[in-house]
Amino acid sequence: MKGLELTLAIIKPNATKLPHAVQGIRNRIISSGFYVVRTKDVHLSMNEAQQFYIEHKQKFFYDRLTSFLSSGNIHVHILAGTNAIQMWRQLLGPTKVYQAKVENPTSIRALYGVTDTRNAAHGSDSLLESIDSAAKIGIVCPHIFQATIIVQGTYNGKYTRVII
Numbered sequence: 254m255k256g257l258e259l260t261l262a263i264i265k266p267n268a269t270k271l272p273h274a275v276q277g278i279r280n281r282i283i284s285s286g287f288y289v290v291r292t293k294d295v296h297l298s299m300n301e302a303q304q305f306y307i308e309h310k311q312k313f314f315y316d317r318l319t320s321f322l323s324s325g326n327i328h329v330h331i332l333a334g335t336n337a338i339q340m341w342r343q344l345l346g347p348t349k350v351y352q353a354k355v356e357n358p359t360s361i362r363a364l365y366g367v368t369d370t371r372n373a374a375h376g377s378d379s380l381l382e383s384i385d386s387a388a389k390i391g392i393v394c395p396h397i398f399q400a401t402i403i404v405q406g407t408y409n410g411k412y413t414r415v416i417i
C-alpha cells in the first residue's frame with residue numbers, strides 16, 4: 254500500500270467569514286477521505302502573512318495578498334492522505350477564480366472564491382513547503398511534523414489507521 258502524504262490546507266479569510274463555505278470545504282475534506290491530523294484557527298499579523306507568502310514578494314499582488322491574508326481568521330489544517338498534496342490542489346481548482354469556474358466548476362475556488370486574491374483556500378505544492386509554512390504559522394514545530402508516524406493494522410478484526 255502506498256504511504257500517506259501530508260499537506261497543509263488553509264481556508265482563507267473570505268471563506269472563514271461564511272459558515273456555509275466553511276461547512277462546504279470541511280465536507281469536501283472529509284468526503285475525499287483525508288485524515289485531519291491537526292487543526293488551528295489563527296489570525297496572522299501583517300508581518301506573518303508577509304513571511305508566509307515571501308516567495309511572492311516581487312509580485313504586483315503581494316501587498317494585496319498579504320493584507321487580505323492578515324485581514325481575518327484563517328483555518329489551518331494538516332491533512333494526510335494518499336497523494337494528499339496533489340489531491341488537495343485538485344480539489345482547490347485553478348488559482349484564478351474565473352478560470353476555476355470555467356475549468357472546474359465544482360472546485361473549492363470556483364464555489365467559494367471571489368477574486369484572484371480572495372480565492373478561498375491555499376494548498377502546499379510540496380512537502381517541504383508545507384513543513385515550512387506549518388512552522389511559520391506555528392501549527393507545529395518542524396521536527397514534530399517530520400516525525401509524524403502512521404500506524405495501521407488489523408486488531409480484533411477491525412482495520413485501523415492512526416496518525417501520531
Ligand SMILES: Nc1ncnc2c1ncn2[C@@H]1O[C@H](COP(=O)(O)OP(=O)(O)OP(=O)(O)O)[C@@H](O)[C@H]1O
Pocket residue numbers: 309314318347348369370371372374375376377378
Ligand atoms: N494574478 C493574481 N492576482 C491577484 N492575486 C493572485 C494572483 N495570482 C495569485 N494570487 C494570489 O496569490 C496566492 C499564491 O499564488 P500561487 O501562484 O502560489 O498560487 P497557488 O499555489 O494556487 O495558491 P496558494 O499558494 O494560495 O495555494 C494565490 O492563492 C492567490 O491568492
